[in-house]
Amino acid sequence: MTIMNMKKRMKKISALRRKRIAGPILVVAALFTIGTAFGVASALPSAQQTPASATSPLVSQGKAIFLRGCSSCHGLNAEGGSIAPALIGVGGAAVDFQVGTGRMPMADMSMQAMQKKPLYDPAQTAALAAYISSLAPGPASVTNENLNWERDGNIAQGGQLFRTNCAMCHNFAGQGGALTNGKYAPSLMGVEPKYVYEAMVTGPQSMPKFTDATITPQEKLSIISWLQSANHEQNQGGASLGRVGPFTEGLVAWTLAIGLLIGVSTWLALKAK
């Protein structure tokens, strides 16, 4: 190839560049490249979770349960409806929390889903979780065993995080509290660590979602450690009176204490006769 030839070729390319069609072609090419790169990247195993193959038996079992028990409100393809949210992308964690604690299927739509005896056993719950996570990636469900809260959690740090982020609804000792219009933050006493973790990452009912950027996984384990410690802490100083603050203390003063004292007064006044 001569230099002349090359120059001619360059001219041809630059002429092409100036044509009107050049812009749109470039945009399409760029989109194709980025799209392909993104597709490859998201197909890589990530921290989020690998959606099980859409054809795995677990998924089809989960889909069968879903169609029977959940689709009347959440839609045939979990796309949601007028009375229930879409479940695409909520992840296995949300399913494990909501179904595992018996909140879903919901018994009563008036206030909020309440904890009750679970309708589905752990295997069925896992199948449901697999089906929901096959629809789109989301936070994966966890197990009590793979949460190393005893090793990685710091109780004192957890207490501070709890008082900053959780106590405003769940009370200083995790006893639960009232929200507006009959909604409530439930008591956290006796709740399994994995459900606490899943609630934090999925934000069920009125609860905000605490992403790993807001509260890191290690901090979440600290919160669980503190809750476990509060749950098992013996009551210093006698009966706890419900750990709800001075309300019950006042009740005791107005019933037991003054009752005893008035009783004794009456007895003393009687004896003098």
Added chain:
Amino acid sequence: MADKKTSPTTRTGKLAAGAANYADDRLGSAGYLKKNLNKIFPDHWSFMLGEVCLYSFVILLLSGTFLTFWFDPSQRDVVYQGAYTPLSGVSMSAAYASTLHLSFDVRGGLLMRQIHHWAALIFMVAIVVHLFRVFFTGAFRKPRETNWLIGIGLLTFGIIEGFLGYSLPDDLLSGTGIRIAEAILQAIPVVGSYLAFFAFGGPFPGTSFIPRVYMVHILLLPALFLALITVHLMMVWYQKHTQFPGPGRKESNVVGYPLMPVYMAKAGGFFFIVFGVTAFLGAVASINPIWLYGPYTPGQISAGSQPDWYMGWLDGLVRMAPPLETHWLGHTISWNILLPSLVLPGLIFVGMTFYPFIEAWISGDHREHHLLDRPRNVPNRTALGAMSIAFMVIALANGGNDIIATHFHLTINGIMWFTRIGLFTVPPIVFIITKRVCLSLQRADRDLVLHGRETGRLVMLPSGEMIEVHEPISDARKWTLTQHQQPEALPAPLPEEALVGWKGKLRKRMNEAHNVQVPAATLSELKELGDSHH
């Protein structure tokens, strides 16, 4: 005893007599002691409510002194390294850390803290129940109006003292309370923000508030209490105790037992019983578990934050206040704080303070009274008292609306609306019902005197008629049930010239309402019935 000059024969007796003579020769104490040790007090269980207040105050002084040995009233930052591990390594104020130290590292410290706090609750409950007794029996009437005023003072200072006391540990709950107190200060129009800056020595929370509160809590207010309680008791001593009506009991005498030995023994024993009840609660029931609340940080708050009960009604009023706020000439007036936390309590306390004078103005009764009223015999006053209690209970219930909501599965908004409406509608209904109940009880008394007690024995007469046998009640009981003043017998009914104008008309209307009564059974009625009775 000294003037009888009976010489003791035993060795101990001689020693005691010698000591008594020694004191008498120098202080002239025999006459004083004789007069005062023989002082007569009437006996009734409700007269011991004031004693409960006094004894819990003594317990508060003793246990409080113990607490001061370890408590450090400072807001400087420390890192906790004590025995309570869930907080180890947490940064907190020295006040909070020293309270933790007091609770977990000082022998008997937690028990003392709990005794102190329970004694405070019992102190306030006993003051309020004592107030009920004084109010419903009319013990505040002439000549005891001044003692009523002192009592109101003690109640007011008690509320403040209690609030300041539980604010000291600087825990998350009490810090929230101090924040609300700051908001109330700021709600005072125009000068509020300056006052708050003055109280906190700068912006909230600052570092000077707790040291200041400490001085007021352990020095200023206790001194004030001591002074007021002393005057309160001296006046009871000087004016003599009131007594319930009964045979032989008159406005001019006191029927009861002497201080020595009866009341000395009783009061001494009762002190230990009050201490016992307080110590029992301190030992078995946790109170103000500050380690669970955590240290105070303005960025944190707990659901269901409550004040102690004697502040709870204020909290309830604030919680139910509608969100009203006006901006005027560069000043913000927060009516939602100002009205429920300052204006309304102000009105309530002013009304309570002046009640003895208001009632005397309405009734026109300015005579001295040493015989108590049976509550049913003054229906208007009793109804007013019941109405005030209903108001307070509703306000208090809303103060705990979140706890009630979670524990009874109710909606917090529903409770708020119930109390918002109930605050205005329930007290009048309670007034009407109480007044009717009082009048019915008067009617029942009248029946009891005229027709005797229902025995529940049914007898069939030969004619086939069934009757219930009524047994006449004792003459003493008859006297007690009929002795009360009838309105017609008031010495000086309101003079005509006092009843002109709107004020006079109002006074006349209130006087009529005050005097509504079922006439007590009279002797002639009794005699008339006696002739025709079976």
